[in-house]
Amino acid sequence: EDKVVQSPLSLVVHEGDTVTLNCSYEVTNFRSLLWYKQEKKAPTFLFMLTSSGIEKKSGRLSSILDKKELSSILNITATQTGDSAIYLCAVSNDYKLSFGAGTTVTVRA
């Protein structure tokens, strides 16, 4: 059975802090790892990491895939209140995504 585990389940930080979110996985036939941000409604796509692209960066967000350790981290630097959301990690094998339970990040002003 495929398994995706995220930690921590939740955290509270203050504006300007740096946040590191973790995702570990056990899946058969790994294809890619994806990060999504979910505010009130639809999860929105952030990054996809594959064997040929193990590090991605966009503004204050960055992510690294460690295929040896079967894990990934998502970093958010200089956090803002708009970063408050649930961050979801998902792993793809063929056409299906297996999701972790998510990490709820709360950024206080």
Added chain:
Amino acid sequence: NAGVTQTPKFQVLKTGQSMTLQCAQDMNHNSMYWYRQDPGMGLRLIYYSASEGTTDKGEVPNGYNVSRLNKREFSLRLESAAPSQTSVYFCASSAQGLNQPQHFGDGTRLSIL
């Protein structure tokens, strides 16, 4: 620029009633998916359609049926709703091929009394 559109946004049903959730995408994507999201459990795949004309079971298919009506539309049907099916349902779509990100609709919040 609609993306993935789900209807309805909210629905309350009584146990035993039937209901169809609608999903349409305008991105010319081949693959479509239905998930449910419950507190503390992330998103779980109910059914998916890798391409028009095909459907396959996901992780939690019991109590649900799907129809891929055409390339744009993928519906989810609850034949006899149960309280355990109270959840938020998300539809998603992706381009054909491996390593294509899925794009989600805004969800349907379904309560079954």
